[in-house]
Amino acid sequence: MNAVESRLEHIRGRVAPKSHNARTIAALTSNPGCARRAIMDAAGVDKQRLAAYSGFPAPFGQSQFAITRGNAFEAQVKANGCAELLRLLREHLGLSIPEVSYDDLNDVGGNTGLVVRHVRTRSLLARAVNSGSDAGTLFDHPLLRLQVAGRPVFLEPDLIAFQLGGRFHVVEIKSFAVIDGQADGDKVAAAVIQSAVYVHALRELLAGHGMAEDAVADEVVLVCPENFSNAPTAALLDVRKQLTVLRRQLARLASIESLLDVLPADLTFDLGMDDDGVPSRSPAELRDAIFTVDARYAPECLASCEMCFLCRHEAQGRTETLGREVRDELGAIDSIAAVLGLADGTLAPADDQAEAAGLLRAAARLRRECTGEAA
Secondary structure, three states: OHHHHHHHHHOOOOOOOOOHHHHHHHHHHOOOOHHHHHHHHOOOOOOOHHHOOOOOOOOOOOOHHHHHHHHHHHHHHOOHHHHHHHHHHHHOOOOOOHHEEEEEOOEEOOOHHHHHHHHHHHHHHHHHHHHHOEEEEEEOOOOEEEEEEEEEEOOOEEEEEEEEHOEEEEEEEEEEEEOOOOOOHHHHHHHHHHHHHHHHHHHHHOOOOOOHHHHOOOOEEEEEEEEEOEEEEEEEEEEHHHHHHHHHHHHHOOOOOOOOOOOOOOOOOOOOOOOOOOOOOOOHHHHHHHHHOOOOOOHHHHHHHHHHHHHHOOOEEEEEHHHHHHHHHHOOOOEHHHHHHHHHOOOOOHHHHHHHHHHHHHHHHHHHHOOOOOO
């Protein structure tokens, strides 16, 4: 164990590291500038447990109803030899019936072990790469692997389609509906980011077989129910932007030393239990330890991070609670009280606040004119 791993283990405390999955890796891209999240994810901290004990629990995870609905829709799409799926793939990827074969990777001869399934996935994808033909192949629930903060993470996309001309496409099946050609924007965005994780992992796997990055398409196939029926429809979604952010954040976790250097040497989020099974430190002491690491809170964190309520509580009265755009526009002014004081002229601006102060006074004047308030 090197010095960085030892330090991260001390920060995590006397528990096993929390494993990542595609959803948690995708969530990394939502706030790449947050040092608190980067440290916790690199150390494998159980953020949900930490937030709950600190007094700010955040309910995350899919409901059992959503999981059941998603499994039922996926089974429908893949029924009868993936008949519905093949129709969609022919429509969007030009895949023809004679060029399709199917490999089920949910288990290998009844063995559902992750390592066995990953080895089988590598073997079948290598065979497809080296076949020298344009055979179209469907891989059902292949198991990919990705390094996150120095630890391997197994990832399981719904399906990978091996397309004509030797290009792979990731196929992601979701149960949220597309109504009149429109779907919930937040759900689509989450699906795109999650799919980008699979694309990145697949590119890393194929790179080991000498394949160029463009052997995996930048566009993923998203399959969803259409309108108010369960009839599936598909769309191609470009994930290049999400891939760029994902690679940058994974690289940041891999070189976590610069963040560790500015933290106290004795920092730990340990929730070790005493003889009675009660954590050995108080919630207040734990909160003080958490606040040692700088956060970059934004309202969007409420949809993607288990620490969101604690960070929102910490950020009360600061401009980040108004959103990233407002915070960035205000620059060096990080207090809402200071913003209001500069706007009404009761607070004199510092040199680096002069430009923002002028804009705030102009905005306040326009507001008074619009509302008829006295100056």
